[in-house]
Amino acid sequence: MYNLFRFFVRYHLFILFLTLEVFCFLLIFRTKHYNQVAYIGIANSANGKLYSTVRSITDYLYLRRISDSLVTENASLRARLSESKIDNHVDSLRVLDTAGRYTQHFTYITARVIRNSVNQSSNLIFLDRGKLHGLTKQMGVVNANGIVGQVISITDNYAAVMSVLSKDFKVSAKLKKSEYFGNMHWDGVNTTSATMEEIPKHVPVKVGDTVVTSGFSELFPRNIMIGKVRKVNIQPDKNFLDISVDLSTDFGNLNYVYVVKNLKRNEIQTLDSLVVKE
Amino acid sequence: MISQIPINLFRFLLLLMAQVLIFSNAKFSSFINPYIFPLFILLLPFETPRWLMMLIGFFAGLTLDIAVGSAGMHSAACVLIGYLRPFLITVITPKGTEFEISPNVYAQGPTWFAVYLGVTMLVYLTFYFLIEAATFLNFFLLLLKIVTSTIVSVFFMFIFLYLFSSRKKRRFV
Known part of the structure; x- marks a missing residue:
């Protein structure tokens, strides 16, 4: 017993060191799962507020670039309007009723990037939209140039997006x-x-x-x-x-993004579960 | 000793803000991730008890972890350099040198500091990037990332040191 006591006294620093490291690694492995890591980052809204304040100041520096990209996108969308196309349809026998032909499949929610990283091995993007704005987990995120990532965790006002630049993204x-x-x-x-x-x-x-x-x-x-x-x-x-x-997406320069809301998602998931059952 | 607390607290806040708002936000390249925050632990007074140094390292690292959302990774690395710091200081300091209260770039000189910061940051970033990647795949790229990040971190740390160190004359006890 005395020897054991002496051992502890002698190596108390090393033991403290090991204890702290073990604790750190427990923390790392417990939160290795992405959602919780992301949660720590935005859970305290003070953090989120800080980042959006900083972002709203630095936004002025990029206004020119943002408006340029919006104009280009508008132009490409305008080109897709039926007004800018010539109808080559000459089938006169049939009158096409287009009223019931299309139903909405996707809608888009605009969001601003308040924090972004590109130099980690799993990069996160924080958005200033959350549950209150209709976001849920597992929504895709795109911008005018291409895909950006996937929402992995949300709070009331903020959302964390796993960027395409993540080892877990597919x-x-x-x-x-x-x-x-x-x-x-x-x-x-x-x-x-x-x-x-x-x-x-x-x-x-x-x-x-x-x-x-x-x-x-x-x-x-x-x-x-x-x-x-x-x-x-x-x-x-x-x-x-x-x-x-x-x-095609420039991840070093993300300002505004669109969160994709899939209106038919529940239906597809129901179908999925039906297939599994049978 | 008591007068050291506000100075170090101020340095902690300054480094934390600089790290979170500037260095973790700036996108240099995927190979250059400067971390200047560990400088807080490296500039603690020489006579800080070693158990206290590790505890301070742990809580400081945890604060950074919460701020940048990396759960435990920086705490682990900070505890490591808090533990190794006294060994390193005895190794690189010539015998019979008089010490200031805390490491000071004007007292110890830039060469001493270059070795001190270089070695600790190499250890810190190796440890951190290994935990972050959690794999030895792409070992060469990882090595490159560690070396370039260390060099850039030490460079920014020196800027910080020359900006905020007091140019006091060395005391002779």
């Missing part, structure tokens, strides 16, 4: 030209490039081909821009191509 993507689809995830190194997998070897892929979302996940609508093919590696020992993609 999105179902397809090649616009050939319609072949596969998974895409960040390569972990460069803030502008990602890797696309599961494209079979026989598919012709050229550098510069466009990669868009497949619309198979509930997160994003179809044909949202992801990026362009930068390099195609053919490895003799694998059945699939190794495609590196240049991301």
Whole structure:
């Protein structure tokens, strides 16, 4: 007993050191799960307020760039209006009733980025929209240039988004030209490039081909821009191509984003659970 | 000794604000993540008891963790350098040197500080990035990230040191 006591006295510093480190690592592993990490960041709204204040000051520096990007986006949207197209439809036998033809599938909620990082191995983006504005977990986030990420945790007024630049982020993507689809995830190194997998070897892929979302996940609508093919590696020992993609979104410069609300999500999930049951 | 508390508290707040609002927000590159916050632990008085240093390191790291949302990673690294600091100081200081109360860039000189900050930041960032990545994949890139971040961190720490150190004459006891 005396020896044990002496041991503790002698190594009390090292024991304290180990205790503290063990505690830290418990904290790390307990919160390794993304949602809780994100929660700590925005849970205390003082933190959120601080970031939005800083953001509202620095926003003035980027006003020019923001308005430029909005004008470009407006122009591209205007080009899609039916007024700017010529109707080539000459089928005179049938009158098309378009009233009941379309139902809304996706709506978009605008949000401002109040905090963003690109240099971690899992990057988070904080938005100034939360539960009160109709956001829920598992919503996709896009901006005018392409996809941005996925909402992973929310409080009343703020939301944390797992950026595409995260080791856990995956999105179902397809090649616009050939319609072949596969998974895409960040390569972990460069803030502008990602890797696309599961494209079979026989598919012709050229550098510069466009990669868009497949619309198979509930997160994003179809044909949202992801990026362009930068390099195609053919490895003799694998059945699939190794495609590196240049991301079209500039993650170092995010100001306003759109959160995608999928109005048919519950229906698809119900269908999913029905399939599992049978 | 009591007079050291407000100085260190002020330094803590200053470094925390600088870290959270400037350095963790600035997007240099994925290879350059400057961390100047550990300077708070490195500038604590020489005579701080070692158990207290580790506890201060733990709580300081936890504050940074909560501010940047990284749960426990900075606390672990801060406790580590709090534990290693006294060993390092005895190793790199020549025998018979008179000490100020706290490390001071005018008293110890830039060479001493370059070694001191270089070694501690190398340990800190290696530990931190290893925890963050939680894998040895891309080992070369990780190494590059650690080295470049250390160099940039030490550079910014020196700027901080020359801005906020008191140019007091060395006391002879």
